[in-house]
Amino acid sequence: MSEISIRPAAxxxxxxxxxxxxxxxxxxxxxxxxxxxxxAGIRSALEDALKARYFLAEVRGEDGAAEIAGQLMITYEWSxxxxxxxxxxxxxxxxxxxxxxxxxxxxxxxxxELASSPGYCGVRLYVHEGNTSARETYLRLGxxxxxxxxxxxxxxxxxxxxx
Numbered sequence: 001m002s003e004i005s006i007r008p009a010a011x012x013x014x015x016x017x018x019x020x021x022x023x024x025x026x027x028x029x030x031x032x033x034x035x036x037x038x039x040a041g042i043r044s045a046l047e048d049a050l051k052a053r054y055f056l057a058e059v060r061g062e063d064g065a066a067e068i069a070g071q072l073m074i075t076y077e078w079s080x081x082x083x084x085x086x087x088x089x090x091x092x093x094x095x096x097x098x099x100x101x102x103x104x105x106x107x108x109x110x111x112x113e114l115a116s117s118p119g120y121c122g123v124r125l126y127v128h129e130g131n132t133s134a135r136e137t138y139l140r141l142g143x144x145x146x147x148x149x150x151x152x153x154x155x156x157x158x159x160x161x162x163x
Contacts, residue, residue: 009046070104
């Protein structure tokens with residue numbers, strides 16, 4: 001098995017993150033994202049770590065060169081109940097040929113180590129209800145279902161005020 005290293009994403013990784021994120025939406029939810037909007041959103045996060053941070057998993061190819069095998073994005077949520085910050089895992093994608101090789105496990109370990117620092121109170125993520133393989137992976141790693149359901153305003157309402 002190849003050695004997996006985790007590193008923060010850099011602006012030079014923009015195209016890869018856009019590609020991975022578009023593949024994620026298509027594969028997990030059957031959604032085709034507007035790549036221009038997606039690129040702008042990722043660029044904004046890369047420029048402002050308060051919005052989000054991306055981490056990339058790299059493996060060494062046979063030629064010794066590092067290849068990006070997976071990604072995840074983290075965002076933050078303050079919990080007054082726990083007097084600490086939750087880290088939310090989002091935008092998880094592992095390249096098809098690298099799946100079931102420990103890529104997500106390495107990314108998850110990196111995030112849980114961050115979350116063990118003072119000021120943090122845990123790690124959360126949401127998974128699309130139809131993405132059973134991802135859900136099973138998360139449960140195998142020790143995550144639990146806390147009994148919450150995520151609700152949101154529909155996209156149509158978000159854009160009505162822009163007109």
